[in-house]
Structure formats: C-alpha cells, structure tokens
Amino acid sequence: MMEHLLNASDLDVDTATLILDTAQAMSDAMTGREVRKLPTLRGRTVVNLFYEDSTRTRVSFETAAKRLSADVVNFSAKGSSVSKGESLKDTALTLQAMGADAVVIRHSSSGAAHRLTQWLDGSVINAGDGTHEHPTQALLDAFTIRQRLGRVNGLRVAIVGDVLHSRVARSNIALLSTFGAHVTLVAPPTLLPVGIDGWPVDVSYDLDATIATSDVVMMLRVQRERMGDSFFPSIREYSRRYGLDGARMRALPDEAIVMHPGPMIRGMEIAADVADSPRSVIVEQVANGVFVRMAVLYLLLSGEKGSGI
Secondary structure (H helix, E strand, O other): OOOOOOHHHHOHHHHHHHHHHHHHHHHHHHOOOOOOOOOOOOOEEEEEOOOOEEEOOHHHHHHHHOOOEEEEEEEEEEHHHHHHOOHHHHHHHHHOOHHHHHHHHOOOEEEEOHHOOOOOOOEEEEEEEEEEHHHHHHHHHHHHHHHHHHHOOEEEEEEOOOOOOOOOHHHHHHHHHHEEEEEEEOOHHHHHOOOHHHHHOOEEOOOHHHHOOOEEEEEEEOOHHHOOOOOOOOHHHHHHHHHHOOOHHHHOOOOOOEEOOOOOOEEEEEEEOOOOOOOOOHHHHHHHHHHHHHHHEEEHHHOOOOOOO
C-alpha cells in the first residue's frame, strides 16, 4: 500500500489497475448527476503547491478535490513568501502546521516531491518535478487508451518528440510498460536522453516508418523553455520530420488514436486538422484527468492514515 504518489514506476499492475477502475467508478458516479459532487472527502484539506506555471494540471486537481467535497488551498510561488526567499522546507512546515491532508506539488527541480515527504505527515502527490516524472498524466493517458481501445496490454505506442525534457514521457514509458504495451520513442538523437539503451523501449528516428504500425501516437510538446541550445535546425525542419500532419494521420491503422498532454503547439508538433479530428482524444484526456485525480485523492485520503493506495 502507498502513502504517496511520487512515480509511475512505483506502481505495479494491480495498484495501477485499481486506480483506473476507481477512476471509471468516479466517471460513472458523475454521469447524470445534477450536482456533480460526492461527499467522500468532506473535512479534508488538499493544497495545490505549484512552483511552476500550470493551467490544466492545477485546475484538474482543484476540480477533482472539490468534486470530492474537500477543502482546496491553491498556493502559487509567485506572490508568496517563496518569492521572498522562503525555502521548500519552511513552506512545507507551514502547510504541516495548517493541517494539510494532501499536498499536490509541481516543481522545477527533479526530486522535490520526494523531499517534501520528509517534512509532511500528509500525502504528497507529484504533479510534475523537473524532467523526472508526472505520474497522474501517465495514469490519465492509460485510462484514455483503455477507454478508447479496450486494453493497454499488447498495444503499440509511439511517443514522439522532445523525450529528453519530458517528464510525461518518462512516466508513460514506466506505466505503459508495466501494463504490457510496446513503446517506441521517435525523436531526433539530440532529444533523446543519455542511457536510453537501458530503457524498456525501442528507438526510431523515422516517424513515417513507425506510425504505420502504431495503435497510439502520443505527441510531446517541444519544451523550448528548457532548451539552452539549439536541439534541431529549425521549427520548420522539426515539423517536417517529426510533426503529425494530415498525411501522416491517414497512414495510421484504422483504429489508431492520437494523444497529446498539452499545451499543444499547433502547426509544429501537430497540425490543427489532426488535433481536431475524430482520431484525437486530446479533449478526452483533459476530462479523464479529473476522474483519475479524483481516484488518486480518494484512494490516498478516504481511509485511515497509511492505508492509502
């Protein structure tokens, strides 16, 4: 059993399946309800502690907590004591004194979520730490794949783009491999991490050759804010070789789906007509993120301390 959710790689098949099944139950419970709210976590306090800008993830966690009737505190580094030099430890001790039952943290430093667990009695949920992991994104992606294709085991998943800087890619590789999917990374050599040979993936530099046999194509955002040097010749060249346009989409197998964790750079990573096509599940990913995060909060906080996921 788990007290925190820090890494997708910590999840075994049974635990990950429990989360997805609970998310499905949350989705079913919300369907047709006039008041989209459950009393499950009434009296609990969830703090969103975001040191990096975010819209989708922060709002998703906030919505999930509120739908479970938890009290929500949004803490942004900008305009807080952090901007005056307060350390992560002091912020954690403040939240501890305020009685936070769970802290959802996004931080630019890899390992920040792990460090937070040393100072808090409550549960910690990693909402993205540096270039390390983003486990709830991987869970909502797996949930969306299972919802659309009926399974994850045995599927061929192509993860395309800026793998080097992507915590989403790392979490998806870990979780999809745990579920038995076959993962292929497609990227220029400059956007692949050192030591990729030891990962449970195949590597390709040819998008056209890979998508013809892929059940799922997961496009990644090019994280130019994390790039200090030029990792490819130009945006136009990147789009030509690694962007998903209409012609490439038509080369996909009939039942294949297209995913993107967002925010999208339309016209670079993915063409507008692809993002808005029936094959795209990007909007579904956003909706499913709320149910998956409801499930995580429920499993961590609904029982006695330490029973967790």
